[in-house]
Amino acid sequence: QLVESGGDLVQPGGSLRLSCAASGFTFSSYEMNWVRQAPGKGLEWVSYIDTTGINIYYADSVKGRFSISRDNAKNSLYLQMNSLRAEDTALYYCARVLVRGALDIWGQGTMVTVSS
Amino acid sequence: DIQMTQSPSSLSASVGDRVTITCRASQTISTYLNWYQQKPGKAPKFLIYAASSLQSGVPSRFSGSGSGTDFTLTISSLQPEDFATYYCQQSYSTPITFGQGTRLEIK
Numbered sequence: 001q002l003v004e005s006g007g008d009l010v011q012p013g014g015s016l017r018l019s020c021a022a023s024g025f026t027f028s029s030y031e032m033n034w035v036r037q038a039p040g041k042g043l044e045w046v047s048y049i050d051t052t053g054i055n056i057y058y059a060d061s062v063k064g065r066f067s068i069s070r071d072n073a074k075n076s077l078y079l080q081m082n083s084l085r086a087e088d089t090a091l092y093y094c095a096r097v098l099v100r101g102a103l104d105i106w107g108q109g110t111m112v113t114v115s116s
Numbered sequence: 117d118i119q120m121t122q123s124p125s126s127l128s129a130s131v132g133d134r135v136t137i138t139c140r141a142s143q144t145i146s147t148y149l150n151w152y153q154q155k156p157g158k159a160p161k162f163l164i165y166a167a168s169s170l171q172s173g174v175p176s177r178f179s180g181s182g183s184g185t186d187f188t189l190t191i192s193s194l195q196p197e198d199f200a201t202y203y204c205q206q207s208y209s210t211p212i213t214f215g216q217g218t219r220l221e222i223k
Contacts, residue, residue, distance in 0.1 A: 033212070042203065042214060042215075042216050042217045043152075043154075043160065043203055043205075043214040043217075044214070045211055045212040045213065045214070048210065048212070057210045057211070059211050060211070093159055093160075098162070098165065098171075099165065099166075100148055100150075100165060100166055100207055101148060101150070101205075101207020101208075101212060102150040102162065102165035102166070102205075102207060103150070103152075103160075103162060103205070104162045104165075104171065105162075106159040106160055106161075106162075107159065108159055109159060
């Protein structure tokens, strides 16, 4: 399973670090993603990281502000979020890649609210 | 970026009905198309990958088809627990993109 944490209320321009703890599978063998969902809206992909942490991609909306990383020894995925904006307000999910980019396991999400 | 367009955006149906949701990609994505179900307050649930492969544990009343740019998700006989929002997702190229969702409601 995947369990996210770290969501909070933060002021515009602030920073936050999200964590995703994996258990029940060999974390180091799976590519991972962050996906977010603004209140009442659809799903938006945020970032991807491969098994080694070498290949990383970001949505244009967060490029230069967010940083994805992983610690395979700790079975954990992270999302460092800087220069937060109101439009970053969302429920953030971590999700495992099964095959061909399909996301087979999702966490329960952690809420990030950016507001003054 | 590849745009994914679902139709309809919302749909009313009854238990036992056969329902089809369509997903169209703005460019060809082969069969790099996945489907998810989301209920209110819950994380998305993975249903189908590679356009037509049913994830383990997903009821056989769910099926997917298509390739290239046009795809469908079909529920052969709606059950009460199927009323939810459904999303398609392309994984052909980065950025991964989702359809806007189809809300399936009880008639």
